[in-house]
Amino acid sequence: MKRPTVFIVDDDASVRDSLALLLGLKGFDTRAFSCAEDFLAAYERDTPGCLLLDVRMPGMSGLDLQAELGRRDIRMPLVIVTAHGDVATARKALKAGALDFLEKPIDDEILLDVIEGALAFDADRRGAEDARNVKLRRLDRLTPRERQVMEYLADGSHNRQIAEALGISPRTVEVYRSRMMEKLQARNLADVIRLVLEARETSPSGR
C-alpha cells in the first residue's frame, strides 16, 4: 500500500516550497504542484492522503479544482487555503465538501493539526471503503440462480413465492438460499438485505 501523501497545490513557488519543507520535516510525504492542472494530471487515485489547496491561482482556481475532483469522484479530503478574512470563499469551499480551511499567513500548529486530521479522515474512509469492497466482492461468487434468489429475498419474497416465480421447487430454493448465505458469509436475512442495498447504492442497476 502506498504511503499517505500531502498534496500541495499553490501557484506561489516559495509558499509551495516552504510548506513542503516544513511538512517534510514533520515526517509527511509531500508532493507539490504549481497549478491545478498539473495535479490532476499526476494524481493517482489509489494514493491515500490529503490535498492542501490554494484558492487564488491563475488558470483553474482552487474552487474549480474542488468541483473537478467532485466530478471525477476523487474523495480525497481537501483543505482550502484562503487569504486572511476571505470568509465567503471559505464558506463556499466548506459547503462544497472541503474538510477544513486555513488562512494565510498559515499558523503552522494549526496546519499540522489540520493535516493530521485530514490524513486520519482519509485513512478511515479508505478503511471503510475497503471493508465494504471485500463484502461486495463476495457477491461476485454467486451463480446467477443464487443471485436471483437473493434479489427476491431482499425484496421480501418468501421461498414459496420464489419457487413459483422461478419455476422450481421450494426445496431447491432452500438449497440455493443456504448456499448463497454461506458464500456471502451472512448470518441471517438482515445481513443479506443490507449487502444488497449497499450494492445497489454503489451501482443503481444492481451488480
Add this chain to the structure above:
Amino acid sequence: MPIMNPRVAILFLLGYIFLDWVSYVHPVLPLGITPWNPPPGLSLFLLLKFGLHYWPLLFVAALGADLIVRGTPAPWPVLLEAAALLTVAYTFAAWALQHRFQLGGRLVTIRDLGIFLAVTGVITLLVAAAYVALFMSVGQVPPEEYFTSMFRRWIGDLNGILVFTPFMLAYADNLSLPLNWKSGTIVEVSLQAAAVIGALWVIFGLAETREFMFFYLLFLPLIWIAVRWGLRGTTLALVGTQLGLIGAVQLGGYHAATFVQFQFLMLALCVTGLVLGAVVAQREVVEHELRAKQSALNRALQFASAGEMTSALAHELNQPMTALSNYLRSCQLMIHAGLPDRQQLDDAIENAIAQARRAGEVVHRLRDFFRQGSTDLEHISLATLLQDVITSVQPRAEQADIRINLDTRNVRRRLVADPTQLSVVFHNLLSNAIESIVSSNAERRQIWIVIMERTDDVAISVEDTGSGIPEEIMPTMFDPFMTDKPEGMGLGLTISRGLVQAHGGELSVQTARDGGAKFVLTLPWEAATLDS
C-alpha cells in the same frame, strides 16, 4: 512537430504561383528576372506568420512556379537546385528574423523594420549571387553578365519582399483599414489615391517626359499616406503604387536600359514609405501605451480605498509571510532535531531572508505606486475635481440613501496640485463617510463638503452624520493598520494623509457638532516642491 494546415498550404501554393505569374512582366531572360518579384515576400510571410515548419512548401512552390509560369526554363537538376536554394535561404531568413532577432509576427517599431530591412537585404543578395551563379555554371548566363543579372535579381527580390511581406503581416490578422470612415476620411483617402494615380500619369502618361523623370512625384502622396495612416496605411499604398507602376510599365512600354533605374526607384520608394510609416506607427504605439498606463493607474488609484486594492495587497503580503513563517519553523525543527543538515538549514535561512525581502518589496512598490503620480502638478479646479469624485461614489451613496452636499459658490481660485492624488484622498474620505453612516444606521444621512478659501491655503472639510470617531482612537486614527472595518486594511487614511502632506498640506479629524466625523484638509495654493 507542428502540423501544416492544409488550407494555409493550398492558399500559399496558389498565391505563390499566381504572384509569380502576375509579376512575370518584362522578364529578363533566360532567368526571368522581373522588376519586382513578390513570391519571396509571400514565402517569408508564410514562415513568419505560420511557423518555420512550413518550409517544404517553399520548395514545392518554387519548383511549381518554374514549371507552370516559366515552362521548365532550365534542365531538371538546375531547377531542383534553384528551388532548394530559395527554400534554404528564405527559411534561414525567417529563422534569423524570428529567433536571432526576436521579431514577432509583426513589424511595429523602427527596430523591427531596421532588422527586417537588413536581414532581407543580405539574404536576397546572397540568393541572387548563388542563383545567378547556378545558372551561369550550366551556361545559361554568360560570365560577363553575371553582375548585372545578380544585381537585377537582388533588387527585384528585395522589392518584392519589402512591398509584400509588411503588407501581408499588417493585414493578416486584421483586415480592417486603419481608418474610421467619416466623410472627411473618405475624401482624404480619395485624394490620396488620386494623387498616386496623378503622379503615375505624370510619370508615364506625358509623352514629352523622359522615362521616370518625375518619379519623385510618387513620394509626395506616399509621405502623406504614411504620416496619416502609419505603417498599415503605407503598406497598402505601396502595394497599390507598385501595381500601378507595373501596370504603367506594361502599358507604356519600357526600355531595357532603364530596368535597374526603375528597380532602384521602386526600392527607394518602398524603404522611404516603410520607415516613415514605422516612425508614425511607433509614435502612435507609445502614445497609446502612455494613455493606457495613465488610465490604468488612475483607475487603480481612484479605487484605492475600495476592497480591491487592499485585498490585492493582503494577498501580496500574505504569500511571503506564509513562506517566511514556514521556513523559520522549519529551521527551528531542524535545530531541535539535533545535528542539522547544514546545507539544508542554510538554504532554509536563505529562503527566509528572501521572503522577508520580498515582503519589503511589496511595501516599496506600494510607496512607489503613490509616489509615481506626484510629479503631475496641474492647475486644477477643486469644484470640478470634487464633483468628479462625488459622481464616482454617487451610486453607493444613493443606494444607502445618503445625500452629498457640495457648496462651490465661493470657490474662485485654482489650485496647483496633483489631481489624481487628491481624487484618491477625497474618494477615501467620502467612502469612509458613507460607510460610517451606513454602519451607524444614522437617521440623518448627509455628507457636507465645504471649501474655504484663505490667503495662503484652502481648507476643505468633509463632514458626515455617522457615529463619529471615539475619543480614544482619535490620536491613532492615521496610523497604519488602524481600522474598525472588518475587511479594511487600515491604510486608507494613512495613505490619504501621506498624499496631502506630500502637497505641503495637512489632514486632520475632529468631531462634528452633531457627533459625526469631520475631516479637514488644508492645501497650500501651490503644492510645495514634492520631490524634496
